[in-house]
Amino acid sequence: MPGNELTRFTLPNGLRVVLAPDPTAPVVGVSVHYDVGFRSEPEGRTGFAHLFEHLMFQGSESLEKLAHFRHVQSSGGTFNGSTHPDYTDYFEVLPSAGLERALFLEADRMRAPKITAENLRNQIDVVKEEIRLNVLNRPYGGFPWILLPPVLYQTFPNAHNGYGDFTELESANLDDCAQFFDTYYAPANAVLTVAGDLDLVRARDLIEKHFGDVPARPAPDRPSFGEPRPAGQLESEHVDPHAPLPALAIGYRMPDPIAEMDGYLANLVLASVLAEGDGSRLQQRLVLREPLVTDVNAACGLFGPFEARDPDTFTITAVYSPDVTRDRVLAAVDEELDKLATTAPSDQELAKVTARWVAGLHREHDRLVSRTLALGSFELLYGEPGLVYQLTDRLSAVTPDAVAAAAKALRPDSRAVLTVSPAGGEK
Numbered sequence: 455m456p457g458n459e460l461t462r463f464t465l466p467n468g469l470r471v472v473l474a475p476d477p478t479a480p481v482v483g484v485s486v487h488y489d490v491g492f493r494s495e496p497e498g499r500t501g502f503a504h505l506f507e508h509l510m511f512q513g514s515e516s517l518e519k520l521a522h523f524r525h526v527q528s529s530g531g532t533f534n535g536s537t538h539p540d541y542t543d544y545f546e547v548l549p550s551a552g553l554e555r556a557l558f559l560e561a562d563r564m565r566a567p568k569i570t571a572e573n574l575r576n577q578i579d580v581v582k583e584e585i586r587l588n589v590l591n592r593p594y595g596g597f598p599w600i601l602l603p604p605v606l607y608q609t610f611p612n613a614h615n616g617y618g619d620f621t622e623l624e625s626a627n628l629d630d631c632a633q634f635f636d637t638y639y640a641p642a643n644a645v646l647t648v649a650g651d652l653d654l655v656r657a658r659d660l661i662e663k664h665f666g667d668v669p670a671r672p673a674p675d676r677p678s679f680g681e682p683r684p685a686g687q688l689e690s691e692h693v694d695p696h697a698p699l700p701a702l703a704i705g706y707r708m709p710d711p712i713a714e715m716d717g718y719l720a721n722l723v724l725a726s727v728l729a730e731g732d733g734s735r736l737q738q739r740l741v742l743r744e745p746l747v748t749d750v751n752a753a754c755g756l757f758g759p760f761e762a763r764d765p766d767t768f769t770i771t772a773v774y775s776p777d778v779t780r781d782r783v784l785a786a787v788d789e790e791l792d793k794l795a796t797t798a799p800s801d802q803e804l805a806k807v808t809a810r811w812v813a814g815l816h817r818e819h820d821r822l823v824s825r826t827l828a829l830g831s832f833e834l835l836y837g838e839p840g841l842v843y844q845l846t847d848r849l850s851a852v853t854p855d856a857v858a859a860a861a862k863a864l865r866p867d868s869r870a871v872l873t874v875s876p877a878g879g880e881k
Contacts (some may be wrong), residue, residue, distance in 0.1 A: 458843045460829070461654055465662065467670035468642025472829050472839050473657055474649035476822070482650035483826030484556040485545040486564065487834045490638035491538045491762075492616030493679050499626060501581065501618015504537040506634055508577040510544065511535065513568035514559075522559055529555055532823075537616070539762040541834055547823045550651035554660050557648075561664035564641065569631045578623050585617050593696040597874055598703035598769055599756040605690040606705040606870035611679045612765060640671035647830035647839075650822050680764055683707045688870045693877050699748065701773045701874040702783055706864045708754060710764040712836060719848055720856040721768055722759055725752040726807040727799055727857060728770070728790065733806070735790045740772065746783055747772040760828075763835060768864065780873050788866055795862035798854035812846045 461473040495502040513519040526533045531548025546556040589595035600615050607613040646665065648657055684707075694701075709717030729736045729752035740747045750772040755761050774783050819825045819842065833839040 458840075460840055461658075462833070462839070463658070465641065465666055467666070467668055468640065468673060469665055469668070470645045470833060471658075471661055472645065472647045472649075472833050473652065473654055474647070474825070474829055474839075475652050475654060476649060477651050479822070480550045480651050481547060481822055482550040482553045482556070482648065482652055483545065483547045483822045484553070484560060485543055485647045485826045485830045486560050487541050487543045487645045487647070487827075487830040488639055489540070489643045489673070489676065489834055490542055490634075491540045492614075493539050493611040493762075494638065495616075495634075496630075497610050497614075498622060499630060500614050500622045501616065502623075502626060502630065502634065503542060504616065504618065505577060505581050505623060505626060506631065507535045507537045507542050507544075508580060509569050509573060509631065510563050510567050512570075512573040512577065514563035515566035515568070516562050517559070517568075519568070519573070522563070525555055525559060526552075531556070538757060538831075539616070541761075541831060543827055543830065545823060545827060547650075547826070553648070553652060553657065554664075557660050557664045560646070561668060564639065564644065564665070565668045567635065567639075569628065569635070571628060574626065574628060574631065578626065581618065581623060582620055585620070589617060591696065593698060594694060594701060594773075594874060595696070597692075597694075597701060598705070598771055598872060601690075601692050601874070602703045602705045602767070602769065602870060602872050603756065605688050605872050606684065606707070606767060607681060607765070609679070609681050612681060636671065637674050640673055641665065641668050642670065642673040645830045645833045647826050647833070649826040649829060678764075684868045684870065686867055689873075690870070691873045691875055694874050695877040697874055697876045699773050700776060700780070700876060701771065702780055703870075703872040703874070704770040704784070704787065705870040705872070706768040707868070708766045708768045709863075711760065711766050712763055716848070716852075716856070717860065718754070718759075718766075720852050720860040722754050723804065723807055723811070723849065723852045724794070724857050724860040725754055725768070726811065727794065727803065728752040730807070730810065735794070736770070736772075736787065739790055740783070740786055744786070746778050746786060747774040749773045760831065760835070776876075780871075784866075784871065791861045791864050795858055798858035801854065804852070804854055804857065808850050808852065811849050815846050815849075 464470050529548045529552035533546045535544040604613040708721050711718045736750045740750050752770045828842045829839040832841050
């Protein structure tokens with residue numbers, strides 16, 4: 455990542471801007487992150503944040519429907535958007551000569567997306583079809599990101615289905631859209647990131663030209679979504695008509711991703727020690743030696759790391775044979791966590807894991823789109839986009855004792871256990 459120099463400034467309307475020049479290829483990435491995700495959508499409107507992401511592609515003040523797609527693709531670029539627990543992002547990557555075009559497109563829909571009754575109805579149908587494809591008609595659909603939160607969490611923001619309930623999606627109306635846009639899509643609630651082959655002076659001039667006159671609105675108050683940790687083991691079962699084998703998801707609360715970042719990073723390393731690669735603890739024990747499961751994974755975050763504020767979730771998932779009981783798999787997981795809690799991993803084991811993390815981060819951020827999105831999300835969540843460039847050193851500094859402490863905190867008396875059972879099968 456040449457240079458790693460960042461320029462940051464804020465427009466009078468409150469829009470935060472991050473510029474990250476990299477002249478090594480004639481390509482530029484543009485992203486806009488809005489500080490609104492699944493956890494901010496109103497009760498009775500599950501799935502609304504994701505639905506609204508779809509609506510932002512349906513035309514805007516100066517552009518008819520599908521014009522955004524046409525302008526980016528005709529420039530040789532790509533684009534997309536995605537909804538996360540605490541933010542929604544939109545991006546374009548295109549030849550650097552297309553920078554002004556991308557800035558115009560993002561500013562135009564920040565100013566006024568074209569939300570009509572026809573567009574709303576059409577996109578509700580699109581989202582419903584997406585849910586059918588990705589959740590309802592797929593083995594282990596929504597596992598664990600939809601199914602586990604209502605077991606681990608008690609409050610609506612943390613527990614509800616961010617993809618949405620069909621009845622609630624269908625009841626969305628234009629007033630809901632207008633209120634959501636006015637509340638959350640203000641410039642003061644957003645971060646614009648431009649990375650790649652750019653001239654700082656010209657980029658700033660273009661940003662001020664296109665975004666400077668987007669009307670200012672106050673950023674909404676952002677509530678805390680904190681809630682107490684479980685005071686016992688919480689359990690639930692989900693019957694899956696498409697699943698060939700039973701599955702298990704264990705959910706634990708993690709350290710605050712923002713306020714306790716070193717503890718959070720120790721959990722990232724712990725997840726790799728447990729389940730990444732054939733040499734990992736759970737792969738060795740549950741897949742290769744005994745074997746109890748056909749597949750096992752450990753992860754930080756329901757969607758991945760660095761995508762949410764507190765509270766965030768550490769998950770262990772496994773698919774296992776009907777001949778094996780859920781409790782036997784749970785007992786084996788707990789034994790491996792106890793071993794790590796009482797005997798820290800060796801320096802050699804940790805070095806292997808952190809080297810894999812470091813290589814993965816370098817590989818990911820070598821891609822301009824990943825780097826652009828990471829800088830924007832770290833500005834939004836941490837107020838410090840340069841943390842992106844510090845992650846490799848911070849992860850390499852995680853100690854064996856910190857990993858042992860992270861394992862010790864994953865307690866059976868403070869977790870959620872979700873069992874997925876095949877329809878008509880045995881647990």
